[in-house]
Amino acid sequence: MSCLFNLLRNYVYRRSAADGLCRKYMYTATCGRYCTSLSIEKGYRSFSTSFHVHNRTSHSKVISFSRLIQTWTERLSRADVPEAECSVNLIVAHAFGKKMVHEVDMKTVLSEQILRSIDEMCSERLKRVPVQYIIGEWDFHDMTLEMRQPVLIPRPETEELASIIVDEWPLEREQEGTFLEIGCGTGALSLYILSKLPNVQCIAVDKSETACTLTLTNASRFNLQDRIQVIHGDIFKDQTISELSCNGPYNVLVSNPPYLTSDEMDTLEKEVAGYEDHGALHGGTDGLDIICRILAESCNLIKDKQSVLWLEVGLEQPEKIKKIVELHPEFMLSYIKTIQDFTQRGRFCKLQLKK
Incomplete structure (x- = not known):
């Protein structure tokens, strides 16, 4: 320690x-x-x-x-x-x-x-x-974003993920294309990517209407509102997946999904337990409910074998995700690598479409 x-x-x-x-x-x-x-x-x-x-x-x-x-x-x-x-x-x-x-x-x-x-x-x-x-505000890289209870407060680990995504954008010739963020929250991740890649467009989705509104508010702060479309929807509903598919396919899919287990939810700090959106934190009994849904639907959303899926997950989950992908060839995903966060612990997963 x-x-x-x-x-x-x-x-x-x-x-x-x-x-x-x-x-x-x-x-x-x-x-x-x-x-x-x-x-x-x-x-x-x-x-x-x-x-x-x-x-x-x-x-x-x-x-x-x-x-x-x-x-x-x-x-x-x-x-x-x-x-x-x-x-x-x-x-x-x-x-x-x-x-x-x-x-x-x-x-x-x-x-x-x-x-x-x-x-x-x-x-x-x-x-x-x-x-x-x-x-009522917080910094994400060089961007000062509006914060609004109970929308999840961006963490430094997500700043790291944002930098990694920009550095490893899959299109070599030009940094262009469209990406999808599942669970946009304050909009921090999407807006940072848009600010660094001026030829890129974004579709963002969140089941919280407050989060969707806040993402658009923050987009306007940085004159990015014309490059992002925010959808209020739940990825567990087929209607939302259908709407996302109609706006795709996507070169990159990114998500910092809810991934805390039920046991971890019982150990939250008072600041988190009392004020932040539990729906943006709790990933089910094993923390993998939303992650598995994203993995299962990725092949219907991302574009081709050059397309990439990025996830920010819990410390013990990268190996579990790797095993899930191996056990479900119908997901048509290859697990590429795990990247450590600034505490030198596995946090970020990179996957790629096989087709």
Whole structure:
């Protein structure tokens, strides 16, 4: 575990050397990704500068910026809220319209409205509401996306998958074609691919209407709405598969499907269990229900033997998926390889159509 801690610490420091705040990396060092948080050690600047708070009924009073952060950090810590100090720093920065605390102008007037906003947001964190929902946004690579409860918050592992897909896009002559994402959530994966491959089109599907709406909202943020079509549908319904087939075939199929087992669902952090969509997490008793459906329908959706299927799955599932494909030749898939995530554990599966 100490090696994993050091790896994460060093990675975070490289990404945000100025203050070490793990904006991207809260809730990331997990047992199975969603179960147990590992806090990143502190590395942010300490501020002792004071703010003037303007009050309509009294003279200005002085409040220490560091004291403001310390007070709320202590309250969250006493309540056993994970990443308490990181949470407070992110909330305070957001109250000032910034991403990081070190970006806040120390001469800014700290109004009653800002203090009230910080108190309200920190109070939500006390209830274990994820910071991403509280501040309403989160970073995915170089894209700041809107977050909306209960749509699943993108994890760093999915950032890795997005990079891999772009790097290994199957068409050698030109980076073009159409891909399908099953379970688009916030739209993070699809929108990143579209932003890096300007000749590519996307069809995205999700059974959550809130997720579909959020994907379109985020697409508009980056002027990508004309290159993505979002379908509200359930892949377990033949009507949805038929609609997806009519819009295909696809050069690439990507998915970060629900893959947690029923036992793993019982061990979720309060932030995840209480606020994120369980339908985007639970993959059935063995975690493979949705994965098996995707494998079975891929031959009806992807284009030819150059077409690729990418999956982000649980830590013990790549070998199970490989065995499923071997036992079901009717799926017409070849298991190509397993790629490790940044913790050096098998996370991403690459498959290819045989026909």
